[in-house]
Amino acid sequence: MPMQNRDAEEVLKDAVRKGLLMMWQEENEDHERHEGEYYPSSIGSCIRKQYYEYTKPMPPSPETLAIFATGEGVHEAVAESLKRSGEVIVNHTELPIKLRITEEIELSGRVDILLAEILGKKAVVEVKSTSSIPSEPYESHMLQLQTYLHALAIDTGFMLYWDKRTGNIESFMVKRDDIWLRRAGERVVILHEHIKKKAPPIKEAFEEGRYWECDQCAYLDDCEPFSLLGVAKGSNIAVYGIEFQNGVIIPEIKNISAKIINSKSQDNTVIILCDTDLQASNVALYLKNENIKYDLLYTKPQRFRSGIAWKLELIKRLSERYRIRYFADSSQKVLELARPFVISSEAV
Numbered sequence: 001m002p003m004q005n006r007d008a009e010e011v012l013k014d015a016v017r018k019g020l021l022m023m024w025q026e027e028n029e030d031h032e033r034h035e036g037e038y039y040p041s042s043i044g045s046c047i048r049k050q051y052y053e054y055t056k057p058m059p060p061s062p063e064t065l066a067i068f069a070t071g072e073g074v075h076e077a078v079a080e081s082l083k084r085s086g087e088v089i090v091n092h093t094e095l096p097i098k099l100r101i102t103e104e105i106e107l108s109g110r111v112d113i114l115l116a117e118i119l120g121k122k123a124v125v126e127v128k129s130t131s132s133i134p135s136e137p138y139e140s141h142m143l144q145l146q147t148y149l150h151a152l153a154i155d156t157g158f159m160l161y162w163d164k165r166t167g168n169i170e171s172f173m174v175k176r177d178d179i180w181l182r183r184a185g186e187r188v189v190i191l192h193e194h195i196k197k198k199a200p201p202i203k204e205a206f207e208e209g210r211y212w213e214c215d216q217c218a219y220l221d222d223c224e225p226f227s228l229l230g231v232a233k234g235s236n237i238a239v240y241g242i243e244f245q246n247g248v249i250i251p252e253i254k255n256i257s258a259k260i261i262n263s264k265s266q267d268n269t270v271i272i273l274c275d276t277d278l279q280a281s282n283v284a285l286y287l288k289n290e291n292i293k294y295d296l297l298y299t300k301p302q303r304f305r306s307g308i309a310w311k312l313e314l315i316k317r318l319s320e321r322y323r324i325r326y327f328a329d330s331s332q333k334v335l336e337l338a339r340p341f342v343i344s345s346e347a348v
Helices: 003-029 047-055 062-085 138-150 177-199 209-214 253-264 278-291 307-319 332-341
Strands: 087-099 107-117 121-130 154-163 169-175 236-245 247-250 268-276 296-299 322-329 346-347
Touching: 003 062, 047 177, 062 087, 062 107, 062 121, 062 154, 087 138, 087 253, 107 138, 107 278, 138 154, 138 169, 209 307, 236 307, 268 278, 268 307, 278 296, 307 322, 307 332, 322 332, 332 346
Parallel strands: 121 154, 236 268, 236 322, 268 296, 322 346
Antiparallel strands: 087 107, 107 121, 154 169, 236 247
């Protein structure tokens, strides 16, 4: 291929990237982050990620720009189609709003679409492009929409999802609810206090089992969600899967105890217990009463329905930082799936 053709191809690609970046920057200038001013579109995301966005802002990744461009196109298409339909009256698009939470804290954003009338009702429409339509609105989207409803004192809102792969559309009618406003207020107050103190908040996405958010986060290296407190990268660890049922730990506690003591004696191996019960305090008390020594206890987040799926996801990510020299579990399935990530494993 002639050199000038290749040059022209590169110019075209660079022009698209440059233009997208300029569009993103213009949008971002309207959302320039200042302590005390926070955004409804972000408040439902991992609170530690939000902290880093204020304290360590980063340029957008190509993926971020692609998501931005897709969202912009979908928003414009939905707004224009509603105007042309004749079924509803569109009063405003991209309407700025502000909502005071405390003397120091304000939520500031822009409403996608304000309908002057839909079946006789004034309503707010929040549009989201997605790769999979949910069975109900996501919590983060509800926090955003509820903020708009309270800021505008409007009772009715709609979450409209557009599946960007299939073109399917789904909408959910939402009523203004003070409970959601309190939840948004609590989150933004926590964020604000941590920013003021320059102290990172909890690793929320990790704690809640939203590991995929951590994998895709621009601040993965800063946050290190899968690092173990006080444990150097490359250290030996041993992981034991347990279940707390009817007040008793399965497998039999004596078997676990003997294996832990053996692991501890080898290279100061760090002992991690993984429990599928949701009440960590119950498990911790039981282990204390049985005099079982361990270093860390993880319990399955509610988001994971399957204990096997959770243990496997955790094992995968721990193996990227540590040497899992031993893994014991009562499930043969999880042992088989985890084999590529551990040095040795055993059914107990």
